[in-house]
Amino acid sequence: MDWDKIRLFYEVAEAGNFTRASEKLGLNQSSVSRQISALERDLKVPLFHRHARGLILTEHGDVLHRAARDVHLRLEATRQRLTETSDRPAGDLKITATVGIGGIWLAQRITEFLDAYPEVNIQLILTNDELDLAMREADVAIRLRRPAQPDLIQRRLFTIHYHAYASLAYVDRFGEPESVADLDRHRIVSLGGDQPAFILNLHRLTSLGRNPKDPRPNRLMVNDSLALRRAIETGTGIGMAPDYAMGGNPNVKRVLREVEMPTLDSYLVYPEEMRSVARVQIFRDFLVAKAQRWAY
Template sequence: MDWDKIRIFHTVAEAGSFTRAGDELGLSQSAVSRQISALERELNAPLFHRHARGLILTEQGDILFRASRDMRMRLETTRARLAETRERPSGELKVTATVGLGSLWLTQRLPEFLDLYPEIRVELILTNEELDLAMREADVGIRLRQPTQPDLIQRRLFTVHFHIYASPDYIKRFGEPKSLEDLDNHRIISFGGDQPSYLLAVHWLSTAGRDLRNPRQTNCIINNISGLKTAVENGAGIAVLPDYVADANAQLVQVLRDVEMPSLDSYFVYAEEMRSVARVQVFRDFLVAKAQRWTY
């Protein structure tokens, strides 16, 4: 099969129309259509159902799309390996991390990494969803639980501990809780929204010291750790926060210090095929070194 036609087919399948694919490829709509028709004749199989609303892959088209996607991924990996050496890692590194850890811990350390490796361009994707690294939705990931996929290489970084925090101004206005029962008389800010259950589980102030069937009132729910931190800093209430956001932060005061709190282990993960890619190796080594110096 002609790889150029396969490349055009792959673009069309992702775009869902000849026109959008042509815009991406720099070809006219008619040129793209002719290439697809020629490929269908070569394979003696229809690849798309053509509708006024767009293109839908046939069963044969779906088989070819899966194969073309695998070929494209392998070519991209090969290109990256050929383009770099261990001494001068270069190219794009697509990193995914949870929103809190990525925005409040990782971004503080990225400037040093970029100074060390100026030929690496980092794309940081912050999401609490676990992107499929085996399908190259990202090159590497930093996760707050151990991966279950068998085809991922993993390296434990550090343990993230959580504690209860308030601001000095809040304590001045409302006093400091001395027990979990005292939280009934305080404003509670909670982490919420459409989040993975393992992240929601550590933010348990609404049920701490209470019957689970009778949770205390939550005054505010925020679906972002950065926003949760800002709200606490400005005296909105009391919340559970990861300790890394409170490091050397005079606007946050830990309360109820004797209460045993949950923790999550962080992991650096990547697909087996990325094992020998130099920019992945140096980023891994950089984070491992930082993790040894920063234990939360």
């Protein structure tokens, strides 16, 4: 197979139509269309269903697209390894983390990393889904549970402590719960939506000290941890939050301080094949150093 045609096919498949692909490649749209038709004739199979609204991969096209994507990712990784050295880390680093730890803890520290390594470019993907590192959906991940895959390198970072928080304005208005039973008279705000069960279980104020079949009502349920933090800060109600999100915030206070609350360990995870990549090594060392000095 002609690699130039395969590369062009890959860009068209990624773009979803000839117009966007031709703009990215700097080629005439009709030329791109002719090249794809020539590749289909060479392979003797159709690669796209052509519609007025765009292109849809056929079954054969999907097989070729997955193979081309794998080659594209490997070539890109090779290019970046060739252009960086251990003394001069460079290239793109794709990091995935949960919305909370990535959007709060890591986001507050990433500027220092970028200042120290000006030739490394960060793409931060915030999601509670566990992206497939083996398929290069990300280079490294910060996860809230130990990975099960044996081919992933893992490094424990720190323990995350969760507690119940309320804003000072809320406490002034409604008072502070002195016991778990007092929560029955307070407004509860919780994380909900399509989240992993182990994360949802951290936000258990509705059933704390109660029969799980008869929970307290959620006055507010939100599917984003940053929005939940903001709701707590502005006095909407009492909610669970990690200490890294609330520690040092003068507008909130921990409540139910004597009640044992849940914890999670955080891990830095990356594939074995990324072990010797300089930008991964320096990011690992940066995170470990920050985790060791973290006060919360």
